[in-house]
Amino acid sequence: MNLGTGKASSTHIAISDTNLEVCKPLVDLVTNEILPDLGIEAVTFWRILEEVLTEMAPKNNILLLKRYQLQAEINTWHQARCDAPHDPAQYKKFLQKIGYLLPEGPSFTITTENVDEEIATIAGPQLVVPVNNARYALNAANARWGSLYDALYGTDSIPESDGAEIGDQYNPIRGAKVIAYGRQLLDEIAPLAAGSHAEATDYSVADRNLKVLLRDGTVTSLDQPEKFAGYNGRGDAPSEILLCNNNLHVILQIDPSHPIGAADAANVKDIVLESAVTTIQDCEDSVAAADGEDKAEVYRNWLGLMRGNLSETFVKGGKPITRTLNPDLHFLDPTGQQITLHGRSMLLVRNVGHLMTNEAVLLNGQEVPEGILDAVVTATIALYDLKRLNQMRNSRCGSMYIVKPKMHGPEEVAFACDLFAKVEDVLKLPRYTLKIGIMDEERRTTINLKECIRVAKDRLIFINTGFLDRTGDEIHTSMEAGVMVRKADMRQENWITAYEDWNVDVGLACGLQGVAQIGKGMWPKPDLMREMLDTKLQHLDAGANTAWVPSPTAATLHAMHYHKLLVSDRQDTLKHRRRASLDDILTIPLLGEQQLTDEEIQAELDNNCQGILGYVVRWIELGVGCSKVPDIDDVGLMEDRATLRISSQHVANWLRHDFVGRKHVLETIKKMAAVVDRQNAHDPLYQPMAPNFDDSIAFQAACELVFGGVHHPNGYTEPVLHRRRIELKANER
Numbered sequence: 001m002n003l004g005t006g007k008a009s010s011t012h013i014a015i016s017d018t019n020l021e022v023c024k025p026l027v028d029l030v031t032n033e034i035l036p037d038l039g040i041e042a043v044t045f046w047r048i049l050e051e052v053l054t055e056m057a058p059k060n061n062i063l064l065l066k067r068y069q070l071q072a073e074i075n076t077w078h079q080a081r082c083d084a085p086h087d088p089a090q091y092k093k094f095l096q097k098i099g100y101l102l103p104e105g106p107s108f109t110i111t112t113e114n115v116d117e118e119i120a121t122i123a124g125p126q127l128v129v130p131v132n133n134a135r136y137a138l139n140a141a142n143a144r145w146g147s148l149y150d151a152l153y154g155t156d157s158i159p160e161s162d163g164a165e166i167g168d169q170y171n172p173i174r175g176a177k178v179i180a181y182g183r184q185l186l187d188e189i190a191p192l193a194a195g196s197h198a199e200a201t202d203y204s205v206a207d208r209n210l211k212v213l214l215r216d217g218t219v220t221s222l223d224q225p226e227k228f229a230g231y232n233g234r235g236d237a238p239s240e241i242l243l244c245n246n247n248l249h250v251i252l253q254i255d256p257s258h259p260i261g262a263a264d265a266a267n268v269k270d271i272v273l274e275s276a277v278t279t280i281q282d283c284e285d286s287v288a289a290a291d292g293e294d295k296a297e298v299y300r301n302w303l304g305l306m307r308g309n310l311s312e313t314f315v316k317g318g319k320p321i322t323r324t325l326n327p328d329l330h331f332l333d334p335t336g337q338q339i340t341l342h343g344r345s346m347l348l349v350r351n352v353g354h355l356m357t358n359e360a361v362l363l364n365g366q367e368v369p370e371g372i373l374d375a376v377v378t379a380t381i382a383l384y385d386l387k388r389l390n391q392m393r394n395s396r397c398g399s400m401y402i403v404k405p406k407m408h409g410p411e412e413v414a415f416a417c418d419l420f421a422k423v424e425d426v427l428k429l430p431r432y433t434l435k436i437g438i439m440d441e442e443r444r445t446t447i448n449l450k451e452c453i454r455v456a457k458d459r460l461i462f463i464n465t466g467f468l469d470r471t472g473d474e475i476h477t478s479m480e481a482g483v484m485v486r487k488a489d490m491r492q493e494n495w496i497t498a499y500e501d502w503n504v505d506v507g508l509a510c511g512l513q514g515v516a517q518i519g520k521g522m523w524p525k526p527d528l529m530r531e532m533l534d535t536k537l538q539h540l541d542a543g544a545n546t547a548w549v550p551s552p553t554a555a556t557l558h559a560m561h562y563h564k565l566l567v568s569d570r571q572d573t574l575k576h577r578r579r580a581s582l583d584d585i586l587t588i589p590l591l592g593e594q595q596l597t598d599e600e601i602q603a604e605l606d607n608n609c610q611g612i613l614g615y616v617v618r619w620i621e622l623g624v625g626c627s628k629v630p631d632i633d634d635v636g637l638m639e640d641r642a643t644l645r646i647s648s649q650h651v652a653n654w655l656r657h658d659f660v661g662r663k664h665v666l667e668t669i670k671k672m673a674a675v676v677d678r679q680n681a682h683d684p685l686y687q688p689m690a691p692n693f694d695d696s697i698a699f700q701a702a703c704e705l706v707f708g709g710v711h712h713p714n715g716y717t718e719p720v721l722h723r724r725r726i727e728l729k730a731n732e733r
Contacts, residue, residue, distance in 0.1 A: 012292075012362060015046045020053075021362040022046070023292025029300055030377075037307075038383050048426045049376050053363050056419050060354055060369045063412050067714060070444075071477065073098050078480035086481065092586055095447075102410065102448050109511030110457040112435065114397040118346035119461050120515050122247045123545035123567040124277030125555040127345065128522070130626050131281040131305075132289060132298045134312040135323060139552055141305060142326045143276035144345045145251070146556030148185070149260070150270075152178045155529040157557060172263075179264065182271045186252075189245040189563040190227045194220040200266040203254060205235040208334040215265065230331035230339055242331050246566045248559060249274040249341060276555035278517070278546060279345040281305060283374055284352050284405055285469075285641045286626030288619050290725040292360035295370075299377050305347060306384040308392030325392050346401075347394050348437060348462070349378050353406035354415070356718050359726075371404075372419060378402070379423045379434060386433065398430075401461055403437035406469070406716070407452070409444040414455040437462025437517070440503050441469035441642075442714070443477050447585060449506045463512065464519035464548075465503045467496065472645035474589065475653050476715030483591040483659045486604050487650055490589055498584035504543035504571075505579040513571050522548040524638045526628055529557055537561045543574045550628075550638045591659075602668070605660060607632050608647040610672040612702050613689070615639040617676060620698040620724050621687055630679045632672075644705070644717045652709025665706060673699055697728045 012021040022030075031042045077094055081087075095101040118124075129140035152158050153166070153174060158181065160166060164174040186197040195214045202213035210228040212220050222228055222243075229249060233239035241252040251272040255261040261269030281302060283289065289298050304310025305325070313322040328343040351374035352358075357367035382400040384390045395401070404416045413436075420434040436459050438445070438452055445452055453460055471490050478484075490496060500520070507518040520539040523532045532549075536558055539547040545567040549555045596604075610632040618624040628636040637643075654660045673689040673696075680686040689696040701724040705717055712719065 015050075017043065018046050018050045019364050020046055020050050021365070023296070023360050025293045025296035026299070026360050029296045029303075033300065034303055034377075034381060037389060038380070038387075040380075045380065049361070049373075050363065052376050052419075052422055052426060053361075053368050053372055056372050056415075056422060057363065057369050059415055059418075060372065063354060063408075063415055064713075066411070067408055070098060070100050071714070074100070074477060075480045078478070078482075082480075082482075086588065086590070088583065088586065092583070095586070100409075100444060100447075102451055104448075104450055105454060107509065108454060108457060110453065110460050110515060112458060112460055112515055113432070114399050115435070115461055115515060116346055116395050116397045116399065117247075118277045118342070119348075119401065119517055122277050123540070123562050124248055125275060125549045125558040125562070126517075126519060126546040127276045127279040127552070127555055128282055128286060128350070128548055129279060130286040131283055131301050131349070132287050132294065132625075134301050134304070134310060135314060137281055137301050137305060138310060138312055138323045138325065140276065140279045140281070141344045141347060142323075143279065143552035143555050144274065144326070144343060145272050145329070146275040146552055146559070148182055148271040148273050148556060148560075149178050151529075151553045151556040152181055155553060155557070156527070157181075157529045157533060159530075170259075175260070179260075179268075185560060185563070186243075186250075186271070189250065190243045191223045192220050193223045194218060200268075202266055203238060203241050203252065203268075205231050205238055205241075205334070210241060228334055230333045232331055240331070245563050248277075248562055250563075273556050273559045275559045276345045276549070276552060278348060280348045280350050280403055282350045282626075283378070284350045288623040288625035288721070288725060289358075290623075290722040291729070292358070294623070295358060295360040295373075299381065302349060302378055303381045303384075306381050306390060306394065308384075308390040327392075344392065344394075348401035348403050349382075350403040350405060350437075351375055351378060353404065354412060355406065355713060355716055356722070358722075371416075375402070375419050375423050375434075376426075379420075379427060379429075383427065386429065399433060399435050399461075401435045401437065403439065403462060403464075405439040406442060406714075407438065407445055408442045408714075409448050410451040410455050413438060413445070413452045417456050417459060420459065432459045435459045435461040437464065439464055439466060439469075441466035442473045443470070446470070446499055446502065447582060449503065450510060453506065453510045453512075457510070460512070460516055462517045462519065463503060463507050464517070464521070465500055466521050466642060467491070467500075468521070468642035468646050470499060471496070472642065472649045472715050475646070475649040476709075476712075478588045478590075479649075479653055479656060479710055481588050481590060483657045484650060484653045485589050485591050485594070486596070486600070487608065487646065493587070493589040494584040495587045495589060498580040498582075498587075500542060501580035502582070502585060504574060505577070508543065508571055508575050509579070513568065513575075517546045518544050518571075520544040520547040522638060523550055523554060523558070524643075525635065526550040526554060526638055527636050529554060533557055533560070537565065540565045540567050541570060543567070543571050545571070601660065605651065605654075605665065605668045606672060608651050609665070609669045609702075609706075610675055611637075611639065611647045612644060612651075612705065613669065613672050613676045613699070614679065615644050616702045616705070616721070617680070617686075617689065617698040619721055620701050620728055622685060623725065632675065634679065641717050641721070645715055648705040648709050648717060649715040651706045652715075655707070656710050662707065666703070669699075669703060669706070697724050697731075700724070 127140040183198040199214040229244040230242035231238040243250040253270045255269040256267040258269040261267045326343040329341040352370040358370040614629040626640040629639040677688040689699040
């Protein structure tokens with residue numbers, strides 16, 4: 001089964017004594033950069049790759065065929081009952097009969113070992129970043145520590161009222177509000193035995209304790225002395241004070257020579273929060289890697305992260321800046337003994353799922369499954385960390401963490417585990433070195449989540465809900481059932497609440513607490529940090545010990561939530577609630593008897609089509625897989641293939657049931673193309689879509705996603721995007 005272009009877009013080299021042909025950029029990367037310091041001969045590596053592909057690719061294809069067979073049976077079932085009311089009980093029995101809904105086995109507890117504390121026991125924010133963008137990858141890796149003052153000052157977290165506007169010059173009124181906010185946070189997470197941090201005029205260390213001098217001359221200490229974790233400098237004049245609350249650290253930086261510190265009564269120049277505890281370096285949804293040249297860049301940056309020598313030079317403020325990985329942090333504990341804290345986010349890598357092939361490698365003339373290629377190459381690169389060949393260690397427990405997306409049910413999870421075991425064998429790694437994170441974003445995985453966890457119980461470190469892909473799959477799976485509710489109304493449907501709760505309930509029942517992450521999805525509005533601060537605590541209250549954020553700044557702000565609520569305590573409570581309803585999860589979000597006005601229908605089409613075009617044009621034309629894209633109201637939203645999937649599937653569903661007409665949709669797409677052109681007019685590299693629609697590959701790709709959406713495998717957008725991106729690159733040569 002080959003879902004790629006079937007044609008190589010770059011020069012391929014036949015590998016001696018194998019049936020492989022590999023694109024030159026990947027051959028050069030493997031031969032000249034990846035292998036020499038690992039002591040692996042190129043001929044050995046290519047034979048390893050061929051062995052893994054030969055054994056695993058046919059199994060991969062069988063699983064994909066089962067997806068299509070199940071979907072065809074579901075489609076037929078709905079079509080045969082199109083004139084009758086939906087019968088939930090009969091539908092559930094049908095799903096059981098065809099093997100879509102599997103029996104649930106007995107209780108068990110996962111047995112994963114050698115998990116780093118950042119994943120097992122520290123609750124905190126998680127970044128997801130396209131690994132092919134070196135600057136973003138470095139920013140995310142270095143976002144383990146973030147300035148609270150910068151995060152507050154530069155965002156809408158602090159209102160720009162009462163003279164607190166953000167301008168070109170430092171605003172002392174705004175600065176005072178930032179400092180007051182920081183002192184209030186300190187009072188919440190590390191309160192003093194008497195008085196407030198806002199009254200502090202001096203911090204010092206004596207008798208293994210933190211001493212705080214208040215403006216009235218009183219000397220006090222922390223109400224909970226154990227929250228004092230360390231310091232730097234002299235005890236009577238420390239340069240840094242290290243606090244710890246809910247397993248997260250806070251650094252008070254003290255510097256009377258700094259402009260902020262000089263104006264502060266206690267000479268505090270900043271409060272630094274432990275922020276992005278973990279980061280997913282992404283090879284998948286946020287990356288536009290359509291061919292071998294693109295894949296080589298993806299792997300090159302992952303190599304730089306694992307070797308610890310990734311760097312990127314860029315111009316900022318008219319000056320060149322070179323960014324590298326941050327070193328570890330060193331402190332003295334309260335007794336004066338040296339301690340070291342990890343200076344970088346714990347890195348996971350998200351491999352591609354089971355669906356796509358890529359022309360980077362051909363086996364017997366056919367493109368190979370991209371997910372298998374990812375497993376072999378990213379794991380080989382991780383040998384730099386696993387064998388301690390680097391100075392910037394990632395895992396101290398000798399594990400590699402691979403997030404695996406878009407798997408459908410236990411068989412596909414078992415296949416991923418078998419693939420990891422095969423890679424461990426050929427690379428001579430101990431069993432279960434490669435850990436797996438399961439993205440719970442497909443319907444067949446959700447309803448069989450316990451059995452998905454069971455087959456991965458020895459290497460599981462992560463389950464995560466993803467509303468957007470999950471909704472896209474919900475629409476596609478039930479495409480023939482009828483007209484779906486509007487996108488914005490999906491969050492009010494019974495199935496989505498049950499899905500989010502079910503994930504936590506099953507995860508806790510299977511013993512993930514203290515071993516693995518239970519995650520929640522992305523905050524999509526990177527410019528609206530006040531709204532995030534007001535709402536994202538809900539993810540912790542729901543039992544998630546990590547949740548996704550769109551930027552290092554957002555990670556620092558979201559970190560405050562983990563100081564306010566100890567997730568492990570909340571999980572202890574949630575263990576005893578009644579499990580979410582499977583029947584609710586299986587409730588199809590149909591519009592039913594609800595009536596929509598013409599204005600509401602048009603608004604929905606406008607919103608969907610504008611979002612599709614705004615994302616697709618950047619993917620196709622610029623090769624940008626994830627970015628902040630203006631929505632129809634010019635509000636910047638983080639968009640990736642998951643958002644594209646739900647929007648395109650939603651329009652395809654309305655078209656399928658003649659709720660809207662093809663001509664109407666095409667007119668809307670053309671109208672929204674002009675809107676997207678206007679929104680991108682400032683970009684000198686941007687190629688307008690209107691009015692020459694027939695000449696715009698991006699516009700044609702958007703139309704293909706919408707008008708052919710019913711027939712796309714599980715509603716995925718990757719086959720169209722990859723093929724159209726390669727078409728554009730070929731035209732540019």
